[in-house]
Amino acid sequence: MSQQPSVILATASYDHAIKFWEAKSGRCYRTIQYPDSQVNRLEITPDKRHLAAAGNPHIRLFDINSNSPQPVRSFDSHTNNVMAVGFQCDGNWMYSGSEDGTVKIWDLRAPGGCQREYESRAAVNTVVLHPNQTELISGDQNGNIRVWDLTANSCSCELVPEVDTAVRSLTVMWDGSLVVAANNHGTCYVWRLLRGNQTMTNFEPLHKLQAHNGYILKCLLSPEYLATASSDHTVKIWNVDGFTLEKTLVINAGCGTAFSQLMAPILLQLHLTRLPGCGPWQVEKK
Structure with missing residues (x-):
């Protein structure tokens, strides 16, 4: 794949596709099909290596520098739309919030699933x-x-x-x-x-x-x-x-x-x- 741009612009929507754009020219240079669901939220890791896509009811992690359309990891503990996702500043763990009423923390350094879960008692x-x-x-x-x-x-x-x-x-x-x-x-x-x-x-x-x-x-x-x-x-x-x-x-x-x-x-x-x-x-x- 060509050298990563200094500005990474990614978009996603209900059309089941994630697109990467050149910020200056507006040219779409990569599309990842996302057939599982709509995408509610995107977040890029602090090191700009991975992109998290929050869907229903999962989170998929994609390699930004790869041509592969397949996610490198999947996180599947939520049971409804995932509406929020983000990363700790060093990229060691990820957090998420869902309409299933939970906030979750995921350890990205370990192969296991959800590390912690907090009950909000309403859709997050x-x-x-x-x-x-x-x-x-x-x-x-x-x-x-x-x-x-x-x-x-x-x-x-x-x-x-x-x-x-x-x-x-x-x-x-x-x-x-x-x-x-x-x-x-x-x-x-x-x-x-x-x-x-x-x-x-x-x-x-x-x-x-x-x-x-x-x-x-x-x-x-x-x-x-x-x-x-x-x-x-x-x-x-x-x-x-x-x-x-x-x-x-x-x-x-x-x-x-x-x-x-x-x-x-x-x-x-x-x-x-x-x-x-x-x-x-x-x-x-x-």
């Missing part, structure tokens, strides 16, 4: 790993946000910003100082994370944003911005200094977002650069 829509690498934060269909302490192996904090309003997306600032939750009513809740004894256990409310007229599909923080994407056909950029609205981007169809947390502030409308129906935006400070 989103899971993020705190930068301290010792806590997972999950959001579920009943509106619960839970912090899972991996050291204590228990739930250390639980809150409900809106009763019976599904939490669709969570994002944590790179330094662990802020967390944002987005829900089905188009609302974003912003908290400062308070730490005691080097652990994050308390949420201090900072802002409540009525960000969109439709349900929010994705929210994501960078050091300077919060990006939100909604079923109302808009993507909005908020300055994290006061969470004031910087820009509204109107599109012709619902979308998700990808947002670089540490590099240049580029907002991507699900696909990047000249892909069908999509286009790139450069977001600049006023």
Whole structure:
């Protein structure tokens, strides 16, 4: 296979295919057929060697640098749609969240299956790993946000910003100082994370944003911005200094977002650069 590009852009959908794109030209250079189910979520390992695809009810791990269409590993302990997947910073383990109401941890260094399982008691829509690498934060269909302490192996904090309003997306600032939750009513809740004894256990409310007229599909923080994407056909950029609205981007169809947390502030409308129906935006400070 040709040399791996510096930027890896992968997309997947209900068409049962995973596609890899050249970010600058918009050319699709590889397609992996995924006949088992739709793909709900993609995540690339920190070393850029593997791609995790979350489906129903499994997770498949593919070699990015191989031409083989077959996964190198499969993870099959979930019993319903897998809605969240991600990796520990060193790539030693993977986490996932599912509509079966569980959050799971998988040891990638061992051939076995699920290492740990946490019961959320409702369909899990989103899971993020705190930068301290010792806590997972999950959001579920009943509106619960839970912090899972991996050291204590228990739930250390639980809150409900809106009763019976599904939490669709969570994002944590790179330094662990802020967390944002987005829900089905188009609302974003912003908290400062308070730490005691080097652990994050308390949420201090900072802002409540009525960000969109439709349900929010994705929210994501960078050091300077919060990006939100909604079923109302808009993507909005908020300055994290006061969470004031910087820009509204109107599109012709619902979308998700990808947002670089540490590099240049580029907002991507699900696909990047000249892909069908999509286009790139450069977001600049006023």
